[in-house]
Each structure stands twice: as C-alpha cells, then as structure tokens.
Amino acid sequence: xxxxxxxxxxxLGVHVAGELLRQGYDVKAVYRSFPRQMDxxxxxxxxxxxxxxxxxxxxxxxxxxxxxxxxxxxxxTDPYPTDLAAYYDVxxxxxxxxxxxxxxxEGVRLVYVSTASVFRPGTLANPATEESPYAFNLMASGYIxxxxxxxxxxxxxxxxxxxxxxxxxxxxxxxxxxxxxxxxVIRYVLQxxxxxxxxGGGKSFVDVRDAARATVNALRMGRTGESYLLASxxxxxxxxxxxxxxxxxxxxxxxxxxxxxxQMAGGLGSFGERVFRRGFPMNxxxxxxxxxxxxxxxxxxxxELKMPASPVSRAIEEAxxxxxx
Numbered sequence: 001x002x003x004x005x006x007x008x009x010x011x012l013g014v015h016v017a018g019e020l021l022r023q024g025y026d027v028k029a030v031y032r033s034f035p036r037q038m039d040x041x042x043x044x045x046x047x048x049x050x051x052x053x054x055x056x057x058x059x060x061x062x063x064x065x066x067x068x069x070x071x072x073x074x075x076x077t078d079p080y081p082t083d084l085a086a087y088y089d090v091x092x093x094x095x096x097x098x099x100x101x102x103x104x105x106e107g108v109r110l111v112y113v114s115t116a117s118v119f120r121p122g123t124l125a126n127p128a129t130e131e132s133p134y135a136f137n138l139m140a141s142g143y144i145x146x147x148x149x150x151x152x153x154x155x156x157x158x159x160x161x162x163x164x165x166x167x168x169x170x171x172x173x174x175x176x177x178x179x180x181x182x183x184x185v186i187r188y189v190l191q192x193x194x195x196x197x198x199x200g201g202g203k204s205f206v207d208v209r210d211a212a213r214a215t216v217n218a219l220r221m222g223r224t225g226e227s228y229l230l231a232s233x234x235x236x237x238x239x240x241x242x243x244x245x246x247x248x249x250x251x252x253x254x255x256x257x258x259x260x261x262x263q264m265a266g267g268l269g270s271f272g273e274r275v276f277r278r279g280f281p282m283n284x285x286x287x288x289x290x291x292x293x294x295x296x297x298x299x300x301x302x303x304e305l306k307m308p309a310s311p312v313s314r315a316i317e318e319a320x321x322x323x324x325x
Contacts, residue, residue: 002026004064006054007045007073009035011177012113012169015212016071018043024218030063030074035178054094064101064108069219072098073113077143077181079286082270082277087146095150099164100156110154110164111218116204116229116296117141117289118148118168123255127204127295130168130227140285150156151227158225165222167215167282167305169230170296173315174208175322186319189244189252199256202236204296206316207308208269214307221305228305231298233312247316259291274322 003020007013008029020027021043028048038044054060054074064070076090090124095112102108120135139145154164177183189195211230222228236241238256245252266287269280271284 002028002066003069003071004067005029005071006071007075007113009038009178010073010209011172011174011179011181011183012211013073014041014178015174015208016073016215016255019209019212019216020071024080025216026276028063028067030060030080030122038178041176053217054097055089057097060094060097062176063102064105065099067096068107069109069111069217070098070102071111071113071219073215075113075147076156079141079143079289080175080283081280082140082273082283083279083287084142084145084149086279087142088149091143091146092153095153099153102164103157103160108163109219110162111215111222112150112154112164112166113215114151114166114168114227115144115147116168116170116231117144117294118151119229119296121191121204121292121296123293124202124236124295125258127297129297130229136188138289139287141289155225161189163216163224165220165224165303166227167211167222167225167230169211170204170206170232170294170298172206172208172211173312173319175318177319177322180323183319183323186244186316187323188247189241190250190320190323193251194253194255195245195257196242196257198259198262198291200237200259201291201293202234202238203232203294204234205240205312205315206230206232206298207310207312210308210310211317214305215305217305223304223316227305228301229296229298230301230307231296232297232309233311234295244311244316247313247320261269262291263287267295
C-alpha cells in the first residue's frame with residue numbers, strides 16, 4: 001500500500017515517514033522545500049518526494065492519484081498571529097481539498113493530524129479526554145481555531161461517508177526536529193545558562209516516535225470518525241524545566257516568571273497587535289496557553305492504536321544529542 005504523507009519535513013512528519021517504511025508501506029511525501037540537513041535523515045532516500053503546494057487542489061489530486069491512504073500532517077503551527085485568516089488556507093483549505101479528493105476515490109482512508117489543544121485541557125488529577133468539550137475559550141488562538149475548523153470538516157465528511165480518523169498530538173519531543181518546532185524549548189535550555197520559565201501551569205508531553213507509531217497504526221486500527229489524543233506524561237513546568245537543566249549536563253540558573261507578569265506582557269502584546277497590525281510572539285491568548293494546565297490522557301490511543309508509553313526523559317535526551325548537546 002502506498003501512503004501519501006503531507007507535512008513530511010516537520011518533526012512528526014519525518015517520524016511518520018520512518019514508521020510507515022518500518023511497517024512496510026510505500027511512502028510518497030509532499031514537500032515545499034527541504035530544511036537544512038534534511039538529506040541526512042536515515043530514511044530520506046527511501047521516500048518518494050513530490051514537490052507540491054498543499055493549498056493547490058490540482059497538486060494534491062496528482063499526488064493522491066496512485067495512493068491508497070493519506071496522512072495529512074501538514075499545518076502552519078506558528079503561535080502568532082492570532083488572526084484565523086493567517087492559518088486558514090494551509091490548515092483548513094488543504095483539509096477541504098483532500099476531503100473532496102478522497103471522497104471521489106474508493107477505499108481511501110484519511111488520517112488527519114489535529115492538535116490536543118482543540119479540547120479543553122484538564123488538570124493533573126483529571127486530564128482531558130476525547131470526550132472533553134472543545135476549547136472554545138481558546139479560539140482566540142488562530143492556530144487552535146484553524147485546527148478546530150479543520151477537525152469539524154473531517155467530522156462532517158465522515159457523516160457523508162468518508163473514511164477518516166483524527167489524531168490529536170500533545171507536545172512532541174524527540175530528534176530530527178529540523179526547523180525546529182517544539183524542540184526550540186530544548187535548544188533554548190541548551191544555549192542559555194539563565195533559563196526563564198512560567199511560574200505556573202504545565203503540559204502533556206509525548207515522545208514523537210510514539211506519536212508517529214500511533215498515527216501510522218490509525219491507518220489499520222483507528223475507528224472511522226474517532227479522535228485519539230496522543231499524550232504520555234503530564235508534567236508541571238516546575239518539574240519539566242529542572243529536568244531539562246539536569247539532562248543538559250550543564251549548570252543552569254532557573255528563574256520562575258510570575259504568572260501575573262506573563263499575563264501583563266501578553267496584554268501589552270495584544271495591544272501592540274492592534275496598534276501595529278502585526279503579530280507579537282507574546283499576546284493575551286499565548287500568555288494564557290503558557291501559564292495554564294494543559295493536561296490530557298492518552299489512554300484511548302494506548303488501548304486502540306497500541307501507542308507505546310516511552311519515558312519523555314528519553315525523548316529529551318535523544319533530542320539533546322541530536323541538537324549537539
């Protein structure tokens with residue numbers, strides 16, 4: 001079986017490509033441009049690379065033509081600007097194109113990579129599940145709003161007979177983060193002796209290779225129309241950043257930033273967005289996201305998609321080695 005993979009140059013995508021090959025699939029991967037050193041990926045030459053724009057329906061139709069399944073992992077993931085329009089074509093429009101294409105082909109399954117953030121996060125004691133309400137209170141984030149909109153398109157298409165499954169990764173860590181994406185926090189700790197981190201909140205983390213395994217397994221094991229949170233360990237920042245410092249093997253000075261200070265900075269950023277009409281890295285919604293509890297349960301994915309539960313510390317260590325620690 002040949003699988004079309006979008007987003008194959010991103011952190012999850014490169015590992016999904018490797019996992020597909022490991023499980024015996026043929027892989028056709030769409031790319032726009034290659035990050036530096038991408039050709040050093042161990043399985044780079046085993047992938048059929050096709051240059052295409054995911055916002056161009058004709059390009060996607062040509063790419064899907066000889067494939068029997070699609071994994072749509074491509075997305076704009078920048079935390080700013082807050083405007084939904086900035087994300088729409090890439091995150092929603094491309095999904096609409098693929099759904100229209102898949103609808104016309106017999107027997108093609110689509111696995112859509114969304115984000116855990118579309119669900120309202122839970123607490124350490126009661127992490128969110130796939131049954132949790134959607135995070136309408138967080139839709140001021142253009143990224144989250146766009147992923148929610150795309151996930152709703154998937155749900156509607158399933159009602160019309162499309163065979164589609166959704167996976168919702170949490171914060172992924174691991175090697176081969178070429179751009180980098182989530183690995184930026186690891187590189188930040190590696191490159192700075194003074195490390196500032198939020199004085200409240202925390203995240204749900206997962207080894208990107210576990211997330212890739214679950215994503216590929218969704219091709220065979222996922223139930224049509226279902227969503228699967230790809231979550232492993234829920235870790236407060238008060239534990240996560242000291243862990244990063246410890247695993248770096250270097251002396252670090254850690255400083256907790258008061259939540260009110262971060263929220264004040266977010267308010268100023270939002271004011272700047274309105275005045276200067278451009279995005280700011282720290283704005284009101286991002287201040288909320290980095291200081292709240294963002295905890296999720298991956299029990300459903302472990303049960304139905306056989307997602308492993310590797311220690312996040314191992315993913316951090318291997319990411320640090322890859323970044324040149």
